[in-house]
Amino acid sequence: MTSPKILKTASTAANYALHQAADAVVFHGDCMRLINEIPDESIPLAISSPPYSIGKDYENTEDIDSFLDLHKRLLPQLVSKLQPGGSLCWQVGSHVKNGVVTPLDYLVMDCMRAMPEMKLRNRIVWTFGHGLHCSNRFSGRHETLLWFTKGDTYNFDLDAVRVKQKYPGKRYASGPKKGKLSGNPLGKNPGDVWDIPNVKARHVEKTTHPCQFPVGLVHRLVRALSKPGDLVFDPFCGVSSTGVAALALDRRFLGAEVMAEYIEIGRQRLKSALAGEAEFRPAEQEIFVPDPNSSVAREPDPIEWQEVVRIRTQPIQNQVRACA
Ligand SMILES: C[S@@+](CC[C@H](N)C(=O)[O-])C[C@H]1O[C@@H](n2cnc3c(N)ncnc32)[C@H](O)[C@@H]1O
Secondary structure (H helix, E strand, O other): OOOOEEEOOHHHHHHHHHOOOOOEEEEEOOHHHHHHHOOOOOEEEEEEOOOOOOOOOOOOOOOHHHHHHHHHHHHHHHHHHEEEEEEEEEEEOEEEEOOEEEEHHHHHHHHHOOOOOEEEEEEEEEEOOOOOOOOOOOOOOEEEEEEEEEOOOOOOOHHHHOEOOOOOOOEOOOOOOOOOEOOOOOOEOOOOEEEOOOOOOOOOOOOOOOOOOOHHHHHHHHHHHOOOOOEEEEOOOOOOHHHHHHHHOOOEEEEEEOOHHHHHHHHHHHHHHHOOOOOOOOOOOOOOOOOOOOOOOOOOOHHHHHHHHHHHOOOHHHOOOOOO
């Protein structure tokens, strides 16, 4: 295995990944420049989470039209680089401005309508337990992931992603198979609602990136939608979470990222993954249930609660507003 290559020339990055079969290449620059250098119909799997235009450190706009403009320019280019039968997985949340929510996958679907060869196979709901607590609407606890294939024939390895059944001992109740086990010994289809903790403060994968997605989320997609040796492309790779999943599964990785700080963190993570030492939380790990006797899970003293109520009912300008 070679070390990850970080390159500032788009044509060199594309050449290493596509023609010299390097294990991990990250282009430091605008992904559109890299995409333009990728040969048509050469990428088997692209997975990404683009900027949401909500004013994060790495964005210069909060305008939803800029999300739409970016996607109208980027998606047709990206799709032309996908192999026939290749997959595109696009992970987005919601744009929130002045308390008004726009689910971004609606906008992505609108752009994809111009490309009828792209068939939507799943709209996966990624749900998680933690985030901002809203006071004027229900707190957001899911984002979505759209999986498209280019054309009708595609690779989907269900056995690679089966999960534990709830009732593995279930048997046919009637018919010729009555009394025989009715489940699949490899487990069941994971479905299209995935409960995977988001990467917050004490998560094993946490870096300084404000919105990295969990490696487990991508790991499942890579297992199901690609084969060992395949190249996995992430045009907005952040700290290279997609790359960590790809390398951990003996695939190769090509990414693009504009921020040097994230590229450096990603480089370290890719290096660990190449050495077989990637640290991440598997998607199949059970969700943590706190010990009911631990101090944080027990009901506090009613007097302490009263103090909380007193503070909450102070005039609004003295309180910290938590939610956009
Ligand atoms: C939602 S984050 C992706 C995080 C990533 N999935 C991870 O787990 O680290 C979007 C990333 O795209 C980067 N970015 C924004 N515009 C870009 C562009 N034109 N080309 C490449 N990267 C870009 C941002 O710096 C940011 O790190």
